[in-house]
Amino acid sequence: MESAVSVSGLVKKYGDVHAVCGVDLEIRAGEVYAILGPNGAGKSSTVEILEGHRDRDAGEVSVLGVDPRKPTRHWRARMGIVLQSARDLPEITVREAVRHFASFFHRPRNPDETMELVGLTEKADTRIPRLSGGQRRRLDVALAVVGDPELLFLDEPTTGFDPEARQQFWGLIRGLAGTTVVLTTHYLDEAEALADRVAVIAGGRIVAEGDPRTLGGRAIxxxxxxxxxxxxxxxxxxxxxxxxxxxxxxxxxxxxxxxxTLEDVYLKLIEENA
Structure with a gap:
C-alpha cells in the first residue's frame, strides 16, 4: 500500500540530549496510526518534524511525498492538524469560523457538510466562547478537515473529555474514511479503539510496532x-x-x-526500555 509518511534514521537533539534516536516508520495511506509513549520519549518531537514545525538533525523524512524541510503552500493545504490546545478564535459563530477557514482552500469540503460531520449543525449559530469543551474540540476538528486533507494529525485530542464525549469523538474519527490519521494519545483504550497500527516510543526509539490486538505478543x-x-x-x-x-x-x-491488555503490554515495554 502507498505510504503517506516515510521516515528513516530520524534524529533530533536538544544540546546534549538525544530526543529522537534513529526512528524508522512507514504510515500507509488511509490508516489510523497511533504513536504512544511517556512524556519525554520523543513522540512530540517526531510528530512536530512530520508536521514541518520542527527541524531534524539527521535522517530522511517524506510526508505526502514532500520533505517537511521544504514545505509549500500546496503541501500544507493537504494536511490538517488538531493541536492539544484549542485555537484562540474571536467571538464569532461556528458557521462563520468554518466558512472562514474553508475560504483558505482551493477545493474545501462544504462547510455545512463539515459541521454535520462533526456534530455541530445545531450549534452553527452559537458563538465560540459559549461552546462546551467537547463542542470546542469538535470545532477544532472541523477547522482541520474543512480543507479535505489527505493527512490529519491529532495531538492528544480527547484530553479532559468525559467518557461520553470521548466515545462521540471516536465515532467522528471513524467517520473520516480514507483520511490518513496520525494520533498521539496517553489513553491506551483510545489507541486500541481507533488505530490500525500503533508504535511505542521509549527513549527516543520505537520499541514495538504493530496491530494493537497483537502488539508485544498479546494474541499468543x-x-x-x-x-x-x-x-x-x-x-x-x-x-x-x-x-x-x-x-x-x-x-x-x-x-x-x-x-x-494493551496497557499491560505498553507498561512492560516502557519498563524494559527505561
Missing part, C-alpha cells in the same frame, strides 16, 4: 484463569475452565479468563 500470551479460590496462567484456558466446571459441579464462582 498466556491467559489468566481466575476464580474465587485461585488463579493460574495457562496456554489452554478452555481446558482449565472445563476442569473447574467439573470440580465445582457446575457454576464456577467469580470465574474470569483474561489475556494481557
Amino acid at each position: 500470551a498466556k491467559a489468566t484463569v481466575s476464580w474465587a479460590d485461585g488463579e493460574i496462567q495457562t496456554d489452554t484456558p478452555a481446558k482449565e475452565v472445563v476442569e473447574l466446571v467439573t470440580r465445582y459441579g457446575g457454576e464456577v464462582p467469580e470465574l474470569r479468563v483474561t489475556r494481557p
Whole structure:
C-alpha cells in the first residue's frame, strides 16, 4: 500500500540530549496510526518534524511525498492538524469560523457538510466562547478537515473529555474514511479503539510496532484463569475452565479468563526500555 509518511534514521537533539534516536516508520495511506509513549520519549518531537514545525538533525523524512524541510503552500493545504490546545478564535459563530477557514482552500469540503460531520449543525449559530469543551474540540476538528486533507494529525485530542464525549469523538474519527490519521494519545483504550497500527516510543526509539490486538505478543500470551479460590496462567484456558466446571459441579464462582491488555503490554515495554 502507498505510504503517506516515510521516515528513516530520524534524529533530533536538544544540546546534549538525544530526543529522537534513529526512528524508522512507514504510515500507509488511509490508516489510523497511533504513536504512544511517556512524556519525554520523543513522540512530540517526531510528530512536530512530520508536521514541518520542527527541524531534524539527521535522517530522511517524506510526508505526502514532500520533505517537511521544504514545505509549500500546496503541501500544507493537504494536511490538517488538531493541536492539544484549542485555537484562540474571536467571538464569532461556528458557521462563520468554518466558512472562514474553508475560504483558505482551493477545493474545501462544504462547510455545512463539515459541521454535520462533526456534530455541530445545531450549534452553527452559537458563538465560540459559549461552546462546551467537547463542542470546542469538535470545532477544532472541523477547522482541520474543512480543507479535505489527505493527512490529519491529532495531538492528544480527547484530553479532559468525559467518557461520553470521548466515545462521540471516536465515532467522528471513524467517520473520516480514507483520511490518513496520525494520533498521539496517553489513553491506551483510545489507541486500541481507533488505530490500525500503533508504535511505542521509549527513549527516543520505537520499541514495538504493530496491530494493537497483537502488539508485544498479546494474541499468543498466556491467559489468566481466575476464580474465587485461585488463579493460574495457562496456554489452554478452555481446558482449565472445563476442569473447574467439573470440580465445582457446575457454576464456577467469580470465574474470569483474561489475556494481557494493551496497557499491560505498553507498561512492560516502557519498563524494559527505561
